[in-house]
Amino acid sequence: MNKLKVVHYINQFYAGIGGEDKADYMPELREGAIGPGTAFAAGYGEQAEITHTIVCGDSYFNEHTEEAVKTILAIIHLCKPDLFLAGPAFNAGRYGVACATICDAVRQVYDIPVLTGMYKENPGADMYKDMLLITATGGSAASMREAIAKMIPLSLKLARGDAIGASAEEGYLPNGVRVNFFEKERGSKRAVDMLLKKMAGKDFETEYPMPDYDRVPPNPAVIDLSKAKIALVTSGGIVPKGNPDHIESSSASKYGEYSIEGLRGLSADTHETAHGGYDPLYANQDANRVLPVDIMREFEAQGLIGKLHNTYYATVGNGTAVKSAKAYAAEFSQKLRADGVEAVILTST
Amino acid sequence: MPVVHICTVTPISMTVGANRIVPAVAIPHPLGNPALPPEEEKQVRRKILTTALEALSTEVELQTIFPVK
Numbered sequence: 543m544n545k546l547k548v549v550h551y552i553n554q555f556y557a558g559i560g561g562e563d564k565a566d567y568m569p570e571l572r573e574g575a576i577g578p579g580t581a582f583a584a585g586y587g588e589q590a591e592i593t594h595t596i597v598c599g600d601s602y603f604n605e606h607t608e609e610a611v612k613t614i615l616a617i618i619h620l621c622k623p624d625l626f627l628a629g630p631a632f633n634a635g636r637y638g639v640a641c642a643t644i645c646d647a648v649r650q651v652y653d654i655p656v657l658t659g660m661y662k663e664n665p666g667a668d669m670y671k672d673m674l675l676i677t678a679t680g681g682s683a684a685s686m687r688e689a690i691a692k693m694i695p696l697s698l699k700l701a702r703g704d705a706i707g708a709s710a711e712e713g714y715l716p717n718g719v720r721v722n723f724f725e726k727e728r729g730s731k732r733a734v735d736m737l738l739k740k741m742a743g744k745d746f747e748t749e750y751p752m753p754d755y756d757r758v759p760p761n762p763a764v765i766d767l768s769k770a771k772i773a774l775v776t777s778g779g780i781v782p783k784g785n786p787d788h789i790e791s792s793s794a795s796k797y798g799e800y801s802i803e804g805l806r807g808l809s810a811d812t813h814e815t816a817h818g819g820y821d822p823l824y825a826n827q828d829a830n831r832v833l834p835v836d837i838m839r840e841f842e843a844q845g846l847i848g849k850l851h852n853t854y855y856a857t858v859g860n861g862t863a864v865k866s867a868k869a870y871a872a873e874f875s876q877k878l879r880a881d882g883v884e885a886v887i888l889t890s891t
Numbered sequence: 892m893p894v895v896h897i898c899t900v901t902p903i904s905m906t907v908g909a910n911r912i913v914p915a916v917a918i919p920h921p922l923g924n925p926a927l928p929p930e931e932e933k934q935v936r937r938k939i940l941t942t943a944l945e946a947l948s949t950e951v952e953l954q955t956i957f958p959v960k
Contacts, residue, residue, distance in 0.1 A: 760910035831923030890898035
């Protein structure tokens with residue numbers, strides 16, 4: 543078998559050019575393997591050869607992405623590799639974004655197999671993990687050896703067009719694509735083994751990871767409530783009677799934005815719940831039980847709060863994907879901010 | 892802007908990462924209690940919301956549950 547030709551992309555730091563002070567370094571072509579490339583070359587042995595290395599500063603790439611991609615694609619056109627490698631970038635944000643961006647461009651323009659590696663929380667992973675295979679690495683260069691050991695077999699498979707197994711087998715970041723395979727042990731045995739490991743305080747790997755919920759630092763408190771505009775938001779599915787936007791009773795695909803201007807409270811005549819995950823009787827009788835407009839109006843009249851925002855936002859939090867919920871909130875939070883809202887009361891059922 | 896999460900199953904609220912949490916009455920009626928006469932039920936709602944306002948005007952560094960008095 544012919545030796546595969548590999549082109550490797552690295553940043554100014556791994557090329558030994560310099561740190562932040564050299565991050566403006568423009569793309570440059572070097573012969574052979576440099577820095578981490580030498581470890582790849584050693585691992586590939588007779589199977590593949592790093593013929594060229596492209597070095598580019600992280601700031602240059604991210605501030606002049608279009609030019610950088612254009613220059614690098616022109617280099618690739620000349621080198622005609624069988625495989626394009628980038629990184630690994632670990633948790634270096636700009637480097638990770640550069641590696642993923644250039645891999646995606648090379649893949650799209652030349653249909654050449656590409657592989658990069660980075661830490662799962664690298665922003666580059668978030669942006670590209672559904673489009674590219676990205677080897678999951680540790681957070682720092684201390685895990686270089688381990689990262690390269692995973693990238694070598696996977697990159698060879700990609701270059702040769704071999705079948706790629708599941709993320710758990712090949713070590714890439716889960717990209718949402720299901721790959722079927724038969725486990726060696728039956729489910730009951732695996733479950734008991736996992737339980738025994740857990741009880742013994744040993745490491746175990748779940749077969750069904752829960753979603754990763756992010757953490758945000760708490761926002762500062764409201765200084766003067768009596769001057770603040772406060773908004774109501776609910777995942778309890780409170781909608782105007784008749785559910786005008788047809789928000790689904792489960793796995794909601796949207797949120798609603800509704801006016802409560804002039805309303806002293808909600809009633810069975812005006813509002814109801816669209817939520818299919820709890821007994822709707824109580825909310826349908828009196829929706830203030832979920833979205834407390836009546837008491838908030840009272841607080842407003844008493845001057846305890848400056849103003850109740852006249853628009854409320856609602857969705858159905860019943861089997862709704864975390865990703866969707868996050869997207870809805872990201873969108874209506876901008877509207878709340880634009881409307882001068884200073885605090886939110888979020889109710890859930 | 893600060894957010895206070897009023898919900899009944901506070902461990903879920905902790906898991907998903909809410910920073911200011913106020914416990915509620917029950918899943919289908921977090922801010923009400925149909926077993927009570929209307930005025931008393933409103934009083935329950937008033938207390939929960941008073942606690943929610945306190946939560947919004949209190950600085951927190953970690954996830955905090957504000958019990959309803």
